[in-house]
Amino acid sequence: MYKGRNQRNRSKIALCELQLRFELPETAVTTYADSTEARMAKRAEELARSLAQLKANPRVRDIRVIVSTDACPACKEVAGTYTKDNVPALPPEGCSCPRGCEGHYQPMLNEIYP
Numbered sequence: 001m002y003k004g005r006n007q008r009n010r011s012k013i014a015l016c017e018l019q020l021r022f023e024l025p026e027t028a029v030t031t032y033a034d035s036t037e038a039r040m041a042k043r044a045e046e047l048a049r050s051l052a053q054l055k056a057n058p059r060v061r062d063i064r065v066i067v068s069t070d071a072c073p074a075c076k077e078v079a080g081t082y083t084k085d086n087v088p089a090l091p092p093e094g095c096s097c098p099r100g101c102e103g104h105y106q107p108m109l110n111e112i113y114p
């Protein structure tokens with residue numbers, strides 16, 4: 001009799017724990033989505049700033065767009081070498097990289113004469 005009630009209490013506690021555990025991932029997902037969005041916005045800002053710096057640097061002749069091998073089709077599409085005048089913005093329109101655009105700019109420098 002006593003044992004039976006004790007078990008019922010225990011399963012009630014287990015249910016509460018279950019609800020708690022069920023609520024936790026939901027909160028985690030929301031936080032994750034928010035931080036991904038914030039991270040992507042920050043990344044786009046950094047890319048724009050680095051592109052502006054490269055364009056302003058007279059030693060930079062061309063700019064290469066580097067994307068990772070697992071980048072989305074939109075990113076792979078813009079990978080390549082460009083003159084300063086026609087460098088595409090990163091992330092490209094329609095970028096669907098799961099972790100946000102991981103592409104970056106790489107400067108191609110002019111020959112340096114002594």
Ligand SMILES: [Zn+2]
Nearest residue numbers: 072075095097
């Ligand atoms: Zn992408």
